[in-house]
Amino acid sequence: MSPAIDILCRSLSRRDTLLPEEMDLLARLSQRPAQYAKGAEIIAEHSRPPASCLLVSGFAARAVSRANGKRQLTALHVPGDFVDLHGLLLRVMDHSVVALSDCTVVFVPHGELRAISETAPHLTRMLWLSTTIDASIQRKMTALLGRHTPLQRLGHLICELYLRLEAVGLAANGRFRFPITQSELSDILGLSLVHTNRTVQELRATDLVAWDHTNVTVRDFDALARATGFDPTYLNLTPEPR
Amino acid sequence: MSPAIDILCRSLSRRDTLLPEEMDLLARLSQRPAQYAKGAEIIAEHSRPPASCLLVSGFAARAVSRANGKRQLTALHVPGDFVDLHGLLLRVMDHSVVALSDCTVVFVPHGELRAISETAPHLTRMLWLSTTIDASIQRKMTALLGRHTPLQRLGHLICELYLRLEAVGLAANGRFRFPITQSELSDILGLSLVHTNRTVQELRATDLVAWDHTNVTVRDFDALARATGFDPTYLNLTPEPR
DNA sequence: CGTCAGATTGATATTCATCAAGATCGGTGG
DNA sequence: CCACCGATCTTGATGAATATCAATCTGACG
Numbered sequence: 001m002s003p004a005i006d007i008l009c010r011s012l013s014r015r016d017t018l019l020p021e022e023m024d025l026l027a028r029l030s031q032r033p034a035q036y037a038k039g040a041e042i043i044a045e046h047s048r049p050p051a052s053c054l055l056v057s058g059f060a061a062r063a064v065s066r067a068n069g070k071r072q073l074t075a076l077h078v079p080g081d082f083v084d085l086h087g088l089l090l091r092v093m094d095h096s097v098v099a100l101s102d103c104t105v106v107f108v109p110h111g112e113l114r115a116i117s118e119t120a121p122h123l124t125r126m127l128w129l130s131t132t133i134d135a136s137i138q139r140k141m142t143a144l145l146g147r148h149t150p151l152q153r154l155g156h157l158i159c160e161l162y163l164r165l166e167a168v169g170l171a172a173n174g175r176f177r178f179p180i181t182q183s184e185l186s187d188i189l190g191l192s193l194v195h196t197n198r199t200v201q202e203l204r205a206t207d208l209v210a211w212d213h214t215n216v217t218v219r220d221f222d223a224l225a226r227a228t229g230f231d232p233t234y235l236n237l238t239p240e241p242r
Numbered sequence: 243m244s245p246a247i248d249i250l251c252r253s254l255s256r257r258d259t260l261l262p263e264e265m266d267l268l269a270r271l272s273q274r275p276a277q278y279a280k281g282a283e284i285i286a287e288h289s290r291p292p293a294s295c296l297l298v299s300g301f302a303a304r305a306v307s308r309a310n311g312k313r314q315l316t317a318l319h320v321p322g323d324f325v326d327l328h329g330l331l332l333r334v335m336d337h338s339v340v341a342l343s344d345c346t347v348v349f350v351p352h353g354e355l356r357a358i359s360e361t362a363p364h365l366t367r368m369l370w371l372s373t374t375i376d377a378s379i380q381r382k383m384t385a386l387l388g389r390h391t392p393l394q395r396l397g398h399l400i401c402e403l404y405l406r407l408e409a410v411g412l413a414a415n416g417r418f419r420f421p422i423t424q425s426e427l428s429d430i431l432g433l434s435l436v437h438t439n440r441t442v443q444e445l446r447a448t449d450l451v452a453w454d455h456t457n458v459t460v461r462d463f464d465a466l467a468r469a470t471g472f473d474p475t476y477l478n479l480t481p482e483p484r
Numbered sequence: 485c486g487t488c489a490g491a492t493t494g495a496t497a498t499t500c501a502t503c504a505a506g507a508t509c510g511g512t513g514g
Numbered sequence: 515c516c517a518c519c520g521a522t523c524t525t526g527a528t529g530a531a532t533a534t535c536a537a538t539c540t541g542a543c544g
Contacts, residue, residue, distance in 0.1 A: 046475070054336045064385040066471065074381045086374040089367060089484050094378055094476035117367055119307040121360045127329060128359075132328040134378035136336055137318045142380060143306040145387035146314040146432030150500090181522065192501045197524060199415030213522095229308065233288070235337035242331050392532085423490065434533050439492060455490095 011080035051107035058103030155228035253322035278341040293349035300345030397470035
C-alpha cells in the first residue's frame with residue numbers, strides 16, 4: 001500500500017473499522033503525486049479542481065486573502081487529511097490551500113471518488129465523515145475566534161494538533177514538530193504579529209508548553225486542556241459504527 | 243408532499259436537479275414534527291440524537307456555551323436547513339442547537355437516512371453536499387471573525403442571509419424577517435452587546451440597510467456586498483452536476 | 485400605571501493593532 | 515574564518531478598537 005493510502009487508512013480507522021475490501025478500493029485509486037515547497041499554493045481560490053488533494057507529509061492550510069493584504073488561515077491540515085475532498089461536491093474552490101512547510105501530496109481524480117460513492121456506501125460514509133470532522137474543527141475555530149482569549153486560542157490549538165498528529169503516528173510523549181512562523185500563526189489566530197509573539201511568550205511562561213521553534217513539547221496536557229477548555233469530543237477519535 | 247420535504251427539496255434543487263424518484267424517497271421518510279418556542283434548546287450538547295433535525299420554519303442556531311457564561315453562536319440556520327444532518331456520522335453532538343425564534347422542525351430517523359446512503363448514491367451526495375455547504379459557511383464565519391471589522395461582519399451576514407432566505411422563497415425585494423435580539427446578534431458576531439448595538443447603528447447610518455426590529459431591508463445589495471467583501475461563491479447557489 | 489425585556493447612551497478600563505527599532509540566527513560569499 | 519544579509523523573533527511606545535460598568539430610554543403588555 002502506498003504511503004498516501006496508508007496514512008489515510010490510519011486516519012479513517014481511528015473513527016470506524018475499515019474492511020479489507022474497502023482499503024483495497026482506496027488502494028486502487030489513481031494517485032498523482034506532487035511536492036510543494038513551503039509557501040507554495042497547492043490549490044488556487046476560484047479554481048475548479050478535477051481531483052482532490054490528500055496530504056501525505058507536511059503542514060498545509062486553507063487560506064482566505066483579503067483585498068487589504070490581510071489573510072486568514074481558516075484551517076490547519078496535517079498528514080492524512082483529505083484536504084479538499086469537499087471539492088468533489090462544491091466544484092468551485094472558495095478558498096486556496098497553501099503549504100506551510102514542504103509538503104508531499106497526492107491528487108485523486110474526482111471521477112474515481114464519485115465511483116466509490118456509487119458502489120461502496122460505508123466507505124462513502126467514511127469519506128463523508130472525514131468532511132464532517134473537518135467541519136467540526138472549523139466550528140471549534142469559529143468559537144475560539146469569537147469568544148476565547150488569544151492565550152486560550154493558542155493553547156487549544158496545541159491540544160488539538162497534538163491529538164490529530166498522534167492519531168496518525170506523528171506525535172508522541174507530548175512532542176511534535178510544528179514548523180510554522182509566528183507570522184503564519186498570527187493568520188491562524190486572527191491576531192497581529194506582535195500580539196501573537198506576546199501570546200506565545202505568555203504560553204511559554206505558563207510552563208505547560210515548551211516551544212523551541214520547530215518543536216513543541218506539551219508538558220502537562222491535562223492542565224493545558226483544562227486551562228483552554230479543550231474537549232476532544234469534536235475530533236471524533238472514538239471508533240463508532242458510522 | 244409535506245412542507246418539510248417541500249422546503250428541503252427547494253433548497254437542494256438550487257444546487258442540482260433532484261429526480262422525481264429522489265424526491266419520492268425523501269417524501270417517504272418518517273417525520274416526527276416538533277415545535278420549539280424562542281430560546282428553547284432543540285438539541286443538547288453531548289447528546290446522541292437518534293434522528294436529524296430539519297428546520298421547517300423559524301431561525302435556529304448552533305451554540306457553544308462557555309463556563310464563564312459566554313456563548314458563541316457558530317452558525318445560523320434558516321428553513322430548509324438540515325441542521326444536524328452531520329449527527330448521522332458524528333454521533334455525539336459537540337454543540338447544542340437552539341431556537342432563535344419560534345421554530346417548527348421535523349426529526350428524521352438516522353436509520354432511514356442511512357438506508358438512503360445504502361441505495362441512492364446521487365441523493366446521498368446531495369445530502370453530503372448540504373453538509374459541505376454548511377462547512378463552507380462555517381469557514382466564511384471563521385474568516386469574518388478573524389479578519390473583518392464588526393461592520394463588515396454584520397453587513398456580510400445580512401448579504402448571506404438574504405441570499406439563503408431568497409433561495410427558499412423567504413425573502414424578496416431586498417426584504418426579510420429577522421426576529422433576533424441584539425444580544426443574540428452579539429453572540430454571532432463575537433462582540434459585546436454594547437458594541438453590537440453601535441455596529442448596528444453604524445450599519446443603519448450607511449443607508450445601505452434599513453433595520454426595524456424584525457424586518458431587514460437591503461436597500462442596495464451590490465453596494466453592501468462590495469463594502470463587506472461578500473462573494474456568494476461559497477453558498478453554492480449555482481446548479482452543477484454533483 | 486407598573487413592569488420587563490430590549491435598545492441606547494456615556495464614561496472608563498482593557499485589549500489589541502500599529503509603528504519603529506533592535507536582537508538573534510542560519511546561511512552565504514569572500 | 516569572518517563579515518554580511520535576510521528572515522524571524524522580540525521589545526517598547528502609542529493610539530485605536532473593544533469590553534465593561536452603570537444608567538436611561540422605549541415600547542409592549544398585563
